[in-house]
Amino acid sequence: MKILLLMAKALQMEPKDMIELFDEGRQALRINYYPPCPRPELVTGLTPHSDSTGLTILLQVNEMEGLQVRKEGQWVSLKPLPNAFVVNVGDILEIVMNGTYRSIEHRAMVNSMMERLSIAAFYSPKLEGEFGPAPSLITMEKPALFRRIGMANYLRGLYSCELQGKSYLDIMRIA
Numbered sequence: 001m002k003i004l005l006l007m008a009k010a011l012q013m014e015p016k017d018m019i020e021l022f023d024e025g026r027q028a029l030r031i032n033y034y035p036p037c038p039r040p041e042l043v044t045g046l047t048p049h050s051d052s053t054g055l056t057i058l059l060q061v062n063e064m065e066g067l068q069v070r071k072e073g074q075w076v077s078l079k080p081l082p083n084a085f086v087v088n089v090g091d092i093l094e095i096v097m098n099g100t101y102r103s104i105e106h107r108a109m110v111n112s113m114m115e116r117l118s119i120a121a122f123y124s125p126k127l128e129g130e131f132g133p134a135p136s137l138i139t140m141e142k143p144a145l146f147r148r149i150g151m152a153n154y155l156r157g158l159y160s161c162e163l164q165g166k167s168y169l170d171i172m173r174i175a
């Protein structure tokens with residue numbers, strides 16, 4: 001909530017919009033294990049995706065390289081820093097911020113030398129909640145770019161389609 005409120009402040013978004021959206025939110029934890037692979041050039045550890053969450057805080061546990069982000073069309077490796085978290089903007093936050101902060105597309109690669117471990121903590125609105133572009137960020141010049149949707153419906157739609165880049169976010173976009 002601290003990070004989310006600082007982001008709200010940076011965008012001059014009403015803090016109460018952010019609190020309403022994420023208060024008593026849904027937290028999930030995923031622990032990823034990538035065993036060493038004899039033919040890493042043939043394998044992707046985790047396919048390209050953007051997190052469908054609000055915010056993700058990720059720890060690259062054993063400081064093995066493997067996480068890559070797509071920057072201007074190119075895959076760029078994120079070198080793990082000791083005791084540092086990677087903080088990712090997820091799709092829900094892109095929607096709430098009405099496109100100002102973009103969710104980042106990323107993937108994980110494997111290697112032949114050593115296993116790799118990561119822990120991702122995802123934070124999103126509660127299941128009974130609803131979200132859409134924050135009212136304080138919608139103006140005449142910048143109308144809402146995304147639809148409003150209930151969290152449960154959002155997840156239902158998400159789990160019924162294939163994980164593929166940022167494609168689910170496009171479904172949420174107002175044509």
Ligand SMILES: O=C(O)CCC(=O)C(=O)O
Pocket residue numbers: 030032046051058060066067106107108117118120
């Ligand atoms: O293993 C990683 O560094 C990435 C994990 C990830 O993107 C995820 O769990 O959503």
Ligand SMILES: [Fe+2]
Pocket residue numbers: 049050051106
């Ligand atoms: Fe991810």
